[in-house]
Amino acid sequence: MGRSILKNLIPVLIFILLWQVIALMVTAVKGVPFPTPWQTGVKFGSLLGGQFLSDHTLYRHILDSLTRWFIGFSIAAIAGIGYGLAAGWSRLFEDATYKILHILQLIPGLAWIPVAILIFGIGETATIFMIAMTAFTPVAINVLSGVKRLDTTFVRAALMMGAGRKALFLQVLLPGSLPAILSGLRIGLGNGWRVLVAAEMIVGTGTGLGYSIIQARWTLDYTSAFACLGVICAIGLVFEQFIFNPLEQRTIARWALDRDA
Amino acid sequence: MIRIENISKRYRYNGHESAMILSDINLTIPEGQFVCLLGPSGCGKTTLLNLVAGFIKPSQGRILFNDARVTGPGPERGVVFQDATLFPWLTVRQNVEFGLRQRGLNNNNRTKIATEYLHLVGMALHANAYPHTLSGGMRQRIAIARVLALEPQALLMDEPFSSLDINSREHLQDELLRVWDAHRRTLLYVTHSVEEAVYLADRVIIMGPAPKSICGDMILPLKRPRKHFSDEFRSVIASLRLSLDALPCCIKPSEKKSGRI
Ligand SMILES: Nc1ncnc2c1ncn2[C@@H]1O[C@H](COP(=O)(O)OP(=O)(O)O)[C@@H](O)[C@H]1O
Ligand SMILES: [Mg+2]
Numbered sequence: 001m002g003r004s005i006l007k008n009l010i011p012v013l014i015f016i017l018l019w020q021v022i023a024l025m026v027t028a029v030k031g032v033p034f035p036t037p038w039q040t041g042v043k044f045g046s047l048l049g050g051q052f053l054s055d056h057t058l059y060r061h062i063l064d065s066l067t068r069w070f071i072g073f074s075i076a077a078i079a080g081i082g083y084g085l086a087a088g089w090s091r092l093f094e095d096a097t098y099k100i101l102h103i104l105q106l107i108p109g110l111a112w113i114p115v116a117i118l119i120f121g122i123g124e125t126a127t128i129f130m131i132a133m134t135a136f137t138p139v140a141i142n143v144l145s146g147v148k149r150l151d152t153t154f155v156r157a158a159l160m161m162g163a164g165r166k167a168l169f170l171q172v173l174l175p176g177s178l179p180a181i182l183s184g185l186r187i188g189l190g191n192g193w194r195v196l197v198a199a200e201m202i203v204g205t206g207t208g209l210g211y212s213i214i215q216a217r218w219t220l221d222y223t224s225a226f227a228c229l230g231v232i233c234a235i236g237l238v239f240e241q242f243i244f245n246p247l248e249q250r251t252i253a254r255w256a257l258d259r260d261a
Numbered sequence: 262m263i264r265i266e267n268i269s270k271r272y273r274y275n276g277h278e279s280a281m282i283l284s285d286i287n288l289t290i291p292e293g294q295f296v297c298l299l300g301p302s303g304c305g306k307t308t309l310l311n312l313v314a315g316f317i318k319p320s321q322g323r324i325l326f327n328d329a330r331v332t333g334p335g336p337e338r339g340v341v342f343q344d345a346t347l348f349p350w351l352t353v354r355q356n357v358e359f360g361l362r363q364r365g366l367n368n369n370n371r372t373k374i375a376t377e378y379l380h381l382v383g384m385a386l387h388a389n390a391y392p393h394t395l396s397g398g399m400r401q402r403i404a405i406a407r408v409l410a411l412e413p414q415a416l417l418m419d420e421p422f423s424s425l426d427i428n429s430r431e432h433l434q435d436e437l438l439r440v441w442d443a444h445r446r447t448l449l450y451v452t453h454s455v456e457e458a459v460y461l462a463d464r465v466i467i468m469g470p471a472p473k474s475i476c477g478d479m480i481l482p483l484k485r486p487r488k489h490f491s492d493e494f495r496s497v498i499a500s501l502r503l504s505l506d507a508l509p510c511c512i513k514p515s516e517k518k519s520g521r522i
Binding site: 151153154156157158159160161162163164167171172175176178251 | 314316333334335336338339340342344346348350351359360362363364407408411
């Protein structure tokens with residue numbers, strides 16, 4: 001127990017140490033104040049205490065970012081899972097659309113900015129659109145390949161036991177591709193998060209962690225920018241640790257699908 | 262009763278046709294007979310079984326099951342595959358209930374029937390386990406229970422015990438005979454082992470490479486229960502070995518005559 005805490009603590013300590021060294025070096029060599037871990041921590045504390053950051057509290061920024069992320073990602077997840085299952089089900093549909101998916105995959109998230117602004121103008125919807133677009137492709141591709149990799153003998157066994165089309169879909173295809181769905185969602189969530197922060201910086205949403213970082217830069221409040229960066233990392237880690245890891249434990253590990261494959 | 266009429270089979274993939282795998286097979290398997298398909302690997306035993314199961318379509322000829330043409334898989338022809346192909350996302354009991362669920366049975370009846378068949382194969386204690394926690398032999402027992410629960414009119418088994426160790430294989434052979442003896446359902450059993458065929462079957466059909474797909478067809482003159490080391494048992498094995506030795510031991514796809522160059 002003590003050992004495992006220590007093991008988890010070591011990378012954090014190394015990271016903080018490196019940060020401290022870089023901060024001191026940059027400050028010394030370039031003569032600009034580079035926020036140290038300590039300064040950032042203090043700033044973070046006062047932001048948590050309710051200090052305003054670009055006209056809003058930190059909580060408001062976090063909440064707004066999470067909301068955009070959640071909406072954009074939900075759209076992507078539903079569309080991606082739907083597409084993957086449909087294309088895995090129908091060869092015709094797959095052949096007709098797969099090339100498009102491939103092209104979408106090649107478009108970096110930020111490249112959607114002009115498209116988003118042209119369609120939706122500057123603001124909330126454009127940001128959500130960008131998240132949805134970047135999160136959609138990994139979900140769709142993973143689900144599709146999961147459905148296709150599903151052993152044909154599973155489908156044969158189900159048909160032999162009298163499964164109709166609906167049962168085949170709901171009781172075999174869907175649960176059988178659950179591991180692929182989960183890993184697609186995981187990648188999609190990460191992609192969405194990254195593009196969210198970038199989109200907020202550019203599209204101009206007025207609130208949000210990305211927006212705060214870019215605003216803090218204009219006002220030379222680098223310490224706040226660093227505090228926001230920390231929050232962004234922490235949120236990402238929380239989702240990994242407390243949502244996806246347990247979900248995967250529940251499904252993939254329990255069925256030992258990876259071992260069978 | 263299974264009637265195989267003038268069946269020929271070539272596989273088709275991306276517009277290409279494979280060499281002739283099965284050529285002009287005619288067989289009638291009466292109700293209740295235990296038939297072993299015996300032959301070197303690659304001669305098309307699985308192909309023939311899959312045709313009877315309805316998983317694949319013949320290139321020529323037709324298959325009748327109780328006078329109705331086979332057009333696809335169905336619960337009246339239960340299949341036990343070489344690997345158990347249990348659904349890894351379902352518990353043992355849910356796997357056995359799968360077919361019952363397709364028949365629209367309610368929860369109580371499903372559980373009752375599934376437990377009954379799990380009892381029959383000695384797996385009732387593992388009803389709540391997930392398949393990956395069980396040994397190969399246990400999984401194959403459950404695969405048999407799952408098919409018996411369909412109350413099929415015929416059983417089709419493709420080398421079901423070939424991946425098990427000798428001990429569990431002989432155990433399962435005896436259990437299969439016991440189960441079969443209780444209902445005397447038609448049983449088509451693929452094997453490449455002479456001993457296994459002679460131990461199990463009423464009738465052995467020897468298969469060879471196309472164009473001579475059926476090389477022998479004999480009713481075994483042995484009473485049940487059979488003893489592995491009796492004189493008559495060994496003499497039947499010897500005579501079957503003679504017929505098999507005349508065939509190439511293993512048919513590689515490259516050695517077969519091909520329809521195209
Ligand atoms: N889906 C397929 N497509 C093309 N060729 C196949 C396919 N399945 C089997 N074959 C070929 O058909 C021949 C017979 O295979 P199979 O029926 O599995 O033989 P057996 O079960 O007797 O070992 C083999 O040469 C194999 O390569
Ligand atoms: Mg085979």
